[in-house]
Amino acid sequence: QNDLVVNPKDQYSETTFWVTQADALAGLSGCYNALFDCQSWFYETDMITANGLAYNATNGTDAIARGVHTPITDLITGRWIQAYRGVGRANTFLAKIGKINGMADELKNRTIGEAKFLRAFFYLGLVDCFGGVPLIVDEPNLATQATLPRNTKEEVVTQILKDLDEAIPVLPDTYSAGSDLGRITKGAALALKARVLLYNGRWADAATAAKTLIDRKTFTLFPHYRNLFLLANERNSEVIFNVEYQSPRFLHNLDYDSYLLNRPAPTRNLADVYLMTDGKPKEESPLYDPAKPFENRDPRLLQTIYPVDYKFNGRVTAANNVPTTGFGLKKYTNLTDNEAQPAPATNTGQINIIFIRYAEVLLTYAEAQNEAVGPDASVYDAINTLRKRASVNMPNLTTGLSQADMRTQIRRERRVELAFEGLYYSDIKRWKTAEIENNKPVLNYLNVVVGQRSFNKDRDYLWPIPSTQTQINPSLAQNPGWF
Amino acid sequence: TPGSGQGVLNRKISVQSTGQDIRTILTLIEEQANVKFLYSSNLIGADRKVSYTVQRERLETVLNTILKPLQISYEVSGRQIILNRLSTSLILASLPLSLVKPTEPIDRTVTGLVTDQANGEALPGVSVVVKNSTRGTTTDGEGRYRLALPENEAALLVFSFVGYQSQEVEIGNRSVIDMALTVSDKTLNEVVVVGYGVQKKVNLTGAISIVDIKKQENAPVTNASQLLQGVEGVYVNQPGGQPGRDVATIRIRGVGTLNNNNPLVLVNGIEFPLENINPADVESISVLKDAASASIYGSRAANGVVLITTKGGKKDKFTVDYNYYTGNQYVNYLPDFVKDPIQFMQLRNQAQRNEGKPTVDYSDALIEEYKQGLLKDSNIYPNNDWLNIMFNPGNIQNHDIRFSAGSDKLTYALSLNYLTQTGVLRGTDSKRYALNYNTVATVNERLKIGAFINASYRDINEPVAGVANLMEMTFKAQAFYPTYLPDGRYANTFIRTPGHNVFRNPLALADEGKNNSTLQQILLNIFAEYKLPLNITYKLNGALNKADNLTNQFVPEVYTYQVKTGEAQLIPYDGQGNRGTRQTNSGALNTTLFNTLTWEGTIQKKHNLKLLAGYSLESFTNRNFFARNEGYLGNTLQELNAGSSNPAVGGTSSESRLQSFFGRLNYNFNERYLAEVNFRYDGSSRFAQGHQWGFFPSISLGWRINEENFMKNVAWVDELKLRASSGQLGNQNIDLFRYVNLVALGRDYPFGSTISSGAAVTAYNDPTITWETTTISNIGIDASLLQNKVTFTAEFFKKRTTNILSTVPIAGQIGALAGPIQNIGTVDNTGLEISAGFRHKINSFTINVSGGFTYVKNKVVDLKGSVIYSGRNIIKEGSPINSYFLINSIGIFQNQEEIKNSPFQNLNTKPGYLKYQDVNGDNVISESDRVIQGSNIPTLTYQFNVNLSYKRLSFSTFFQGVGKVFTYTENIGAMPFWFGTSVTKEWVTDAWTPQNTTAQLPIVTTFEGSQTENYRNSNFWLKNAAYLRMKNIQLSYDLPEKWVGKIGGKKAKLFINGQNLLTFTPLKGFDPEKNLNGTNFYEFPTVKTFTTGINVTF
Structure with a gap:
């Protein structure tokens, strides 16, 4: 036996x-x-x-x-x-x-x-x-x-x-041992708690949770918006919770898909949301030139996406390089605008994927506080802090906004700041704006309709x-x- | 007259007979002296009674004592002893007067010449007897005979000779009667290999198919699995003809389990992979189909057992056989794609417009530019036929040489094989070197020792990203994708096709990098057989079976260069990572040790008994490890040490064991009533203690009706037998360690720069699992009629598998664990097998036709009320295992009105789209509307052979067919523009348009654009893959011996052979003989093969 x-x-x-x-x-x-x-x-x-x-x-x-x-x-x-x-x-x-x-x-x-x-x-x-x-x-x-x-x-x-x-x-607030980097911290739990409360409309609690984290000052904004997503700046001061990737065993394919397959392809719909450098929407700003629609924009636009005719990875982007919409996504590629590097090979990406970063906490605080008590100074502070990030340096919010105006500003700021970070779909569902936003055509860089969104409000929430x-x-x- | 073989004749035997018939005594002697008597019962009068007792006397003395008075002569040939009547003259001279009938007046003589029908050579020693008399003679050294006959006797002459078919001829008033005899392959003494022994074919009681090796003689059988084609009850599916990877799937009597359905294959008694046997070494194949035949193999026999013996030496002169064939292979089926680049672009644009996409991928300007460019610059604007570029005729060459010889003490055979093939798909080839050595030494009268050594080395080259990937990328390459730049670099198109954004130039996939597998397999199988007192034989058999597979891959770094800009793009070798080397060594070591005791005897002259008892212990060890390295400077140095970064290693091993006791009792009464009882008691390490042991008994009965007295005068019945059997088999072939909840390692996570070991439970297991038990009941009838001209076998069987083991998917909310393997229920395979044959000879013309069909109905009878869903398939009581579970498509929407008035389909449904049936009546098409339909288990399989020969010329052909079987078709080749790629021409001619409203196909759309409409899982994509195929056709010619003799040979044959030349099927565009579980068409295509060759015997 x-x-x-x-x-x-x-x-x-x-x-x-x-x-x-x-x-x-x-x-x-x-x-x-x-x-x-x-x-x-x-x-x-x-x-x-x-x-x-x-x-x-x-x-x-x-x-x-x-x-x-x-x-x-x-x-x-x-x-x-x-x-x-x-x-x-x-x-x-x-x-x-x-x-x-x-x-x-x-x-x-x-x-x-x-x-x-x-x-x-x-x-x-x-x-x-x-x-x-x-x-x-x-x-x-x-x-x-x-x-x-x-x-x-x-x-x-x-x-x-x-x-x-x-x-x-x-x-703990932080981990000192190198072999513990990437573990969950107190801040991550607080930030996630704030997110959950926000998603469920518990404004005051959400604001409190976010404020608790802000006040602990464990995290600060990384000075450069584009670079905070580069490999060299992994686990920077802004990162609250990320998934750790590491070559050669733990890899993703995001950079290859993005650079070679143009997936995801950012849209004109998103590009149009970015403010002009004067802090006004493009419809209202004298700086907007329809012939050069991506000039004089919130720097986060070109730090997030690259349109046709703009330089990325050392080459001037041709329509053929970004065939889906005429835009490519920079986030989660390790490529820069001017330096030409070999195109990413399949399944070689090792940039940590950030699920929660400090900017979101500021936005959560602003939104929750605005809903709970209205646009007080701390709401302005939170948004202006984001706008004053060194590489962004956008004008402060105009003062004297109504709660509804502030809501609009926060939502725009949130969409722009956190574009392609997996939060916008949840946002338009909880804002109940999906039935409007997601029933529109999708435009390419030349404003040509290249796709359609369809959302059934009785079903698709x-x-x-x-x-x-x-x-x-x-x-x-x-x-x-x-x- | 005693001939050679004095060693045999010196063996000592004992006989005790008080009036038993000669047949019985001879059987007794056969067992004791290990000899085989060959004789015709009629000729020697085998039921004559003899009383004779002797203790430990020399065989020669015994034979002389018994046979001489009966006028029977004998001749020793190896261990065979051929019995014959003494010639008439001798009879007359030496018979005691009392035994001879009064002689009648002799008035006339008949003379003649007896020859071998096959080669016309004279046959000496043929017995020529007047039917129903003792009058007869034998032919002389020149094959001539002279026989005196009484006047006016309307008599028949019977010509008989060992190994030949007897012939009767009316004498009439002829005085010269010449006769040509045909070699018989159906002698009464034909033996069949059964589990742990042999059995006389006539005494079989189980359902065993014996493979006619001759049928595929000289066919380019590159893999021994192909030898099983055309065997009753065996379904052989050979998808693809990739060199070295062309092993066929074998299903014996349907699909009985949800787990591994492969039969147990034993070579000379030892489990061994079929594909590692050189087909030319195969001496015999028995397929054990019912429980009675297979239950001696217990827990591994539920899918049937294939027993193979390899060719050994004969006590004969030294013989050299050389066989050679060579030929070419051609792709059988390739999809019929739209190849014109302009038409392709326009059609794809049309498809996108049809599905409501706001933009198309190929602008009008681009199409116009290409039209113009096609005429001017074929480098930038090529028009390539990639199927032509990538598929080319393959070459095949095979050499077999065999040396064999034997003496009384030692027989041996050594065979060598070399097979080299290039595949029809660029970048594939294979070589095989094989050696087979069989030897048996008779140490003394009691001890026999033998060894079988089988070694093979196979060397297979494939594309580094795999055959499927290369096939896919070839099918994806449109005419506008270029091959090379003028300077020889790999080219890339300037046209961007979303969905196929990155061109993997198929030439680079096939020609660059390395994916080489070397597979070595060695089987050392030794046995000793010792005769104990009381006529008991002890056999000890031990075997080491070692496999060693080394896969050596090198992923190159290769770029394509855009034809206009020269921009470089790295070619991804999908799934292979960065440039680097990966070597995997996987090996298996299986050991077998079994012991058997056998006893054979006759009690009271008519009760023949055989007993077998045995014990075996087998262990199966697998291990593997791999190493990988990256950071290579170029593509030339490919060793592990030539790399510099990201080294990685891995490996593991596992073991399982099987311990068994088994036994068999054979009983027959006068070779008329037959009975057999088998059992096996198996313990397997694959289950928890307390659930390891299983008992598998069987019983079978046979009745040879032709041996009954009332049948003796029915001259047209040669053999008529009824058989019935019932028994149980097991199946333990599931993953290891599925009885205990395990914590899997390797679920690691990198914290900072440190990788932390991670562990997780990944599957739910059930500790109470145990065997699957298959109970097979079988009723069979065998008939052989009209001097064996007509043969017929019918079998009816019911195969019930209980406690069937299946992975039971569990709700995702339970930790998303893989479901446990559990004993879930019962499946029935009920079937009928019928085969028949006819052979006839008219002068020099011989015809031999045989055929058969197998009908198997598969049904799940009990699942304890549950239903198991897995993707497109379902397991449910009342339906075949893994039936398709799909939405019904019921036509094509003709207009918007019809869509509006129909149950809601999908938001994007348009005129021309498929219309689905709302089965549950909720006015919405959903997954709840799926219905069970069709199965990928063929219900009806059939085959037939035709062999014709005229003098030295022979023609044979073999057809195989499948009555009804379903396969799901998807992706490239089936669904148009699947990820930016090809479309078959039928979508041009037979797709719905507002004008063509009766089309078979829906409106043309791209896969991506209507995945949840036209391309959702529905029976529209379920296709019947029934077929009838001419598997083989051959013409051969035996060269005259005179010519062959001049080069020192004995025999020589030339032949030409064709395989898979004709196919009839409703499946469009693809080969129906595909992997039926597969849904796409990226598998290596099947091939047509033409070969020619020669056999020479020296």
Whole structure:
């Protein structure tokens, strides 16, 4: 009989793992590892909006943008799986960590805080797209979890905030060891908490959370808007939470897709939103020259995108180089305007993907505070701080704005500052402007219609629950308008 | 007269017979002396009774004592002893008077010459007997006979000779009767390889197909798996003819499991990959199809068992056989693409307009420029036919040489093989070197030791990004993509096609870089057989089976240069990363050790018994490691040490074991009533303790009706047998360690510059899993009629697999874990196999026709109420396994009105788009409207052979067909403009337009632009891949011996052969013999092969 007992040589069994501190830390790294699956939570969703155009909709991004998606569209089915994979790993870790012996309480508590942050992050990715989802906080269990129905969005949000509130006190402001760089900090948990509260219209709480973080002064704006996304400036003073990429094992393809495939292709719709250097919209500013529409603009325009005839990577961009819209995206390529480097090869990108940075916290504060108490001085401060970033240096907001005017300014600022950072799609849904913004044509650099956005207000504020999930678990109710 | 083979005759045997018939005694002697008697029952009067007892006497003495009084002569040839009647004259001279009938008056004589039909040579020693009399003679050294006959007797003359078919002829009033005899391949004593032994074919009770190796003799069989083509109950699908990678998929009696459906293949008793056997070394193949035949292999036999023996030496003169063939291969099917660059651009623009896209990709100015340019500058404005550039005739050459010889003490055979092939697709080739050595030493009367050594070395070259990638990029290359610049650099077009933004010049994919696999396999198989007292034989067999595969890849850095600007663009070798070397060494070591005890005997003269008991222990070890390096200065130095950055390593190993006890009891009553019982008790390390052991019994019965007395006078029935069997088989072939929840490593994360080991549970496992059990019941009938002119076999079987193991997808909310493998339910394969053959000879003309079909119905009968969904497929009670589960397309929308009045399809649905059926009546087309339809398991397969020969000329052909099978078609070649690329011509001629409203195809749109409308998963893309194919056709000519003799040879044959020359199928544009699970068409194409060659025996 002994002849037939053969144990695996490169895997642990669940009964023998989860013993030592090393096991626990490896389990936690496994939770972080699940973040690699969430690449499409980043700027992919900007291509569902008028910010960008996805010519090749392998995963259904363009289908969602055109309103022709289905409950089996990859981007939708993928998000469900990516999020629950992360949730499951965090749940396993949190269920097992108590049994680990010989681990200092401080370290143990910190790792619990990290796992709870990650669980909150993954759940936010679900509720933002699907609304309420099954809320599971125990380790994966086929017997008890297979047929759980959806909880309400409020229940899930409550859990997210609970996790973050429990994480904040046990997480450090910074990590000193080089081998800990990139771990979740107190600031990340506070920033995520502010985002969750903002998304749920809890203005005062959101403002408080953001203000708490601002006041801690852990993070500052990086002086150069374009360069804050370059490889050389990874983990700079503005970065609150990023996913770590590192050659040769942990790579993405963003720069190749962007530079060689023109995906994402920024749009004229986005370019037109950038203010003129005098702080006025192009429609109102005397500086606007329709023949040179991208001159005298908020410097963030040309620090974010490059149009035809503008230099990028040492060459003057030809229409053929950016065939989809006539614009290319600079963010998340490691290329500069004037220096010619070899075009990125496939799957060689290693720039960390920033999920939360300090600029967002300022914008969250401004928006929440404006909604909660109106445009007080701290709101102006927050926005003006962004505009005074060295490489941006735009004029201050004109004073005396009404709450509604300030709202318009904040939303424009937010769209511009955070363009192609995966937040705009969530923004237009929570602002309930998607039904307007996302029912317009998409324009290329010459103002020619190259695509159409379509948004059904009775259906598209939520994605359908993937039918791959509803068929396995029929107790999952489908969202309105979906079958 | 005792001939040679004194060693055999010196063996000591014991006989105890009180009135048993000679047949029984001879069988007894065969077992004791390890000899084989060859005789015709009628001729020697095998049911004559003999009483004779002797202890440990020399065989020669025993034979002389028994046979002489019966007027039977014998001749030893190797371990065969040929029995014959003594000639009439001798009979008359030596018979005791009492045994001879009173002699009748002799009035006339008949004389004649007996020859071999095949070569016309005289046959000495042929027995010529007057039917139903003792009167007879044998032919002399020149093949002549003279026989005295009584006057006026309306008699028949019977000519018989060992190894030849007996012939009867009416004498009439002729005085000269010449006769040509045909070699018989259906003698009563033909034996068949079965599990752990051999069995006389006539005594088989299970369903076993014996592969007629001769049928494919001289066909360019590059892979031994192809030898199984045309065997009843076996479905052989050979997708693609890539050199070195042309192993066929083999399914025996349908698809019984959701896991690995490959049969167990054993070579000389040891599990061995079929593709590593040199087809020329194969001596015999038995396919064990039912539980009765296969259950001795227990837990691995559920998909059937293929038993192969390799050619050994014969006790014969030293013989050298040399076979050679050479030929060319051509692509069978390629999609019929629109090739004209202008037409392509216009059509793609049209497609984009049709789908409502506001812009098109090719401007009118560009199209005009290209039109003009085509006439002027073929460097910038080429018009290339990329299919012609990339697909070229492939060459194939094969040499086989075999040396064999043998004496009483030692037999051996050594064969060598060299096969070299270039593929029809640029950048593919392969070589194979193989050696097979079989030897058996008879140490003494009790001990026999032998060894089988099989070694092969294969060397395969492929494109570094893979064949599928090269096929895809070739299909994606439009006519306007250039080949080379005038200076020889790889060229790139100036035209940008979104969806195919980066041109991977197929020439560079095929010609640059390296992807070389060397596969070595060595099987050392040794055995010893020892005769214990009480007639028990002990056999010990041990084998080492080692595989070693080294893959050596080099990803080059190659650029294309734009034809107008000269701008360089790196060619991505998809999935291969940066320039660098990657070497992977994977290996397997399987060891087998088994012991058997066999006993054979006869009780009370009519009860024949055979017993087998055995024990085996097998272990399977796999290991692999890889190394990678980057940072190379150029493309020339490719060793690992020539790189300088990003080195990486990896590797692992795993092991599994199988421990088994097995046994068999054969019983027959007078070779008339047959029974067999088998069992195997298997323990597998793939399951948790307590679930490891499985017991697999079987029983089978046979009734040889022709042996009944009431059938003795039915002259037209040679053999008629009824068989029935039932038994159980297992399947343990699932991933290792699926019974325990594991924490997988490698889920690492880089913090700062430090990589932190990460671990995670990735799959849910079920510790209670155990075997799949397949119960097969089989009823069969075998008939052989009209002097074996007509043969017929029918089998009805029911194959029920219970506890079927399947990965059960679980709800994503459970940590998005891969589902557990569980014993989920029961699947039935019910089927019918019928085969028939006819052979006849008229003078020098021989015809031999055979054919058969297999019908298998696959049905899931129990899933404990659950339904398993996986992508486009579904597993549900009442339907075949993995049936397609798709939306119904019910035509094409003709106008906006029709769309408005139909259930909501999709926002972008337009006239000309596919119309889907609202099955659930909710007025919306959704995934809930899917219905079960079609299966990729063929229900009906059939094949037939025709062999004709006239004198020295032979013609043969073999057809294979599949009645009905479905395949899903998508991507390039099926769906127009898939990611910026090709479209087949039918979309020009047969797509819907406002004018062409009855078209078969919807309005032409691009894949990207209507993915969720026309290209969503629907049965529109489900195609019937039924076919009938002429797999092989051959013409051969035996050279006259006189000519061959001049070069010192004995025999020589010239032949020409064609493969896959004709195909009939409803599937358009693509080869139906494809991987049916595959949905795209990037696989290596199947090939037509023409070869010519020669066989010479020295």
